Amino acid sequence: MTDVIDLLVGIRPGTPLDAIRARRPEARAQAQASYAALFDPADPAGIAPAERLAVATFVVAIHGATDVAAHYRGRLAGLDAALADAIDAAAMAAAGKGPYGRFPAGPLSAEDAPGPAWSADAATAAAVGPRLGAAFAHMHLLVFHPRDAAADHLQALLDAGWSTTDVVTLSQIASFVAFQLRAVAGLRALATRL
């Protein structure tokens, strides 16, 4: 299978950036294995393939990482075009600037940077359903203000019908994609100076 980070950065075999990535062969292979485990799992268990791609599309889109978002959105649109359209609208409303959030009360409170939580409006909730609506609200927290996370946020996911194991996988999807789009942006910047 094509290495997705290579694809997204535009790395061709034999180029300097290809050689640099080859020096960390396991990181390269296992980033790809992470992508495969999350988006093409042998057994999707509690999270349907379209749901996995929907969550990733939303996470990347609210980061403002347009090119990477197109990759996930394109895969999702192949499965559920209406859902991809609904995410475009939701992501535009959910975009922001991070990281922000509060610290445990004490000396770090001076650094508190409170900011908004996001939840699906009526139109989005109707278009994506309560399960994905709850997932997207949590994804917004993970992208912009993960230090505000509390057990109640996980309970909201469980109440929306996700299992404990599903929540682990949803969290991995958001966190992996947060890594992947940063690796892509970083390597692209490096490529301009090689």
Place this chain on the structure above:
Amino acid sequence: MSDKTLVPPPHEVPVVFTRAMLDWLSWLEPMAKEELTERHYAGLVDAARANSEYFRLLVRDPEALQARTRTDKDIFFNPDAGLPRAERELAATAVSRLNGCIYCASVHARFSATYSKRGADVERLLADGTGVDLGERWNAIVAAAVALTETPLAFGPEHVDRLRAVGLDDLAISDVIHAAAFFNWANRLMLSLGEPALPAA
């Protein structure tokens, strides 16, 4: 019936960034040790990680955990040239400081201090945050880590130039990028699935 979150046992919450050893308490039910199969041990990579609540939670998705762990190990432990381990850990610490992951910062500040022998500087990064002056080489690494952590991303060719100006070669710059990017993965899991605690006295 839907699953329920856990209520962690009574504990003291760390209220500052620290190099001290911390505990981590899960908000979701980890797998029990006796439930772990060969597939789960493959996911854990190191069998000893079965003793950690955090890894026994993540191993609910063993394939994702295994790939995550092997990505992590190559980015931080691969000894083939590139950025010295101390500075890969510095980038991890800076990202954790900015995102606010007190637990992650504690672990990687310890590594950074150990490998760099610059404990006082690491301590200042923890105490004062990513704007602290640590000398131009470390400042350039911290600034790159910060730019890769902000959303939308603020990292650009100017960060590459600054890293090169302090002596980093292409592989070392790629290591900074990967270390910082990886901690944007690690922090989000650690911050959102449980909480840090001071070890019971």
